[in-house]
Amino acid sequence: MSAETTPVNDATSLYDADNPAPVIEAPRKRTGKTPKTTRTNFELYGWLFMRLSGIVLVVLVLGHLLIQLMLDGGVSKIGFAFVAGRWASPFWQAWDLIMLWLAMLHGANGLRTVINDYAQRDNTRFWLKMLLYTATVFTVLLGTLVIFTFDPNIR
């Protein structure tokens, strides 16, 4: 019982009022050496985006899988005619467009995190991310172009 009520500044304690415990700097604390350009809340918004886009993507992607891979014969029915039928509706065009943008940005941000975690050399990390950003911009623009310029009477 007495052990629980013993004051901290007893004979065996390393710390007292004159000799306080050392202050431990918080991980990734911003210091004077932190470049000014990183002093934004980008990572916070990235973190929030992953969660918000994730919730929307659960609906969009699982619905997409259900329609494309499971209902009406599964993958059997897919072909140019099936795509033409679906993209005749602005609803499914919007569905696919939003899904494309959210999925690509969600995936690109995820891969950015993975690259930051595992690529240790500065140069490797930089070029892997440049490759990622190039592929992401290309894919998003290509997909958007295809949805907006789709022509069912191409032939």
Add this chain to the structure above:
Amino acid sequence: MPAGTLYRGREGMWSWVAHRVTGVLIFFFLFVHVLDTALVRVSPEAYDNVVATYKTPIVNVMEYGLVAAILFHALNGLRVIAVDFWSKGPKYQKQMLWTVVGVWVVLMAGAFYPVLQHTLRTLFGS
């Protein structure tokens, strides 16, 4: 636990590993999938030719694997959101992971025939 590592094992770490692995795999598929869909701007034949690959038994099985990866990533993602935003989330993270695994097993069993019906019907007759 081996020295010099922060990895703690168990449900927390392994669900994180599985979330990363499935996420990277899904991203690579998405990249290919946008490219194959872009073939509708080339010609109906070019698109139907590449879609024929998606209907072969091996790729059809890979589609079941894709559904498995997406379903885990989606369910575990909802668990991550619960851990971050629900006050009792961290306390119940293990129970939530086993719930995710349970729901995943049930949905994967349910998706088996719908996803693989093309292969099952072409390989084993009508």
